[in-house]
Amino acid sequence: MSTNKESVTTVTSICTVILRELRTEKGFHQAQVADWIAKTPSTWTRIESGKAPMQFETFVRVCRGFQVWPSVVMQAAERYENYLSQHGWAIMTGELPNSEDDLLAFAQQYWGSPGCRNAQLSRWSQLPVLNGPQWSNEGRYLVSAPFEFATTPGFRELQLSAVEIQGRGF
Secondary structure, three states: OOOOOOOEEEHHHHHHHHHHHHHHHHOOOHHHHHHHOOOOHHHHHHHHOOOOOOOHHHHHHHHHHOOOOHHHHHHHHHHHHHHHHHOOOEEEOOOOOHHHOHHHHHHHHHHOOHHHHHHHHOHHHOOOHHHOOEEOOOOOEEOOHHHHHHHOHHHHHHHHHOOOOOOOOO
C-alpha cells in the first residue's frame, strides 16, 4: 500500500472489489459464485482477492448470477474510478502486478479488520456498493466501505481499532 507515492489501481480491481462487496451484500458464499463460473471455490477466491485475473466471460457470468447487468457494475466502477481519481489515485487500464495494486491491498486489509466483521452483522445500515458513490446532503461522499477505507485515513484507523462484536444468536 502506498504511503509516500500516488496510490494506484486498475479498472479490473475496482470491478473485483465491487463484485466482492456485492457477493457479501447478497449473502452468497464463494462456492456458489464458483458454481456459476464452473470453477473451483479456490479459483474464485483467487480471482476475488486479485491473485488471478478475471476474464470478461467470468465477469459477465458472475454479474448474471447476482441478477445484475454487467453494465450496472461497470457504471458503478466508473463512479468509483472518478471518486478515487478525485482523491489522488491513478487508475490504470492495463494490468498491474498484485503487489503494486493499492486498492486490492486496502480492500484485503479492510475485509480482515474488526470493523468489517462488525459491519457484516448490520449490513442494512451501509450504502449498497452499486449505489455509490453518492454526494450527501451534508456535503460529503457516501461510498462503499472498502473504497472509504482506501481513501480516508480516519475511517481506516476506526475499522482497524474497532472492538469486535460477537455475533448475535437469533
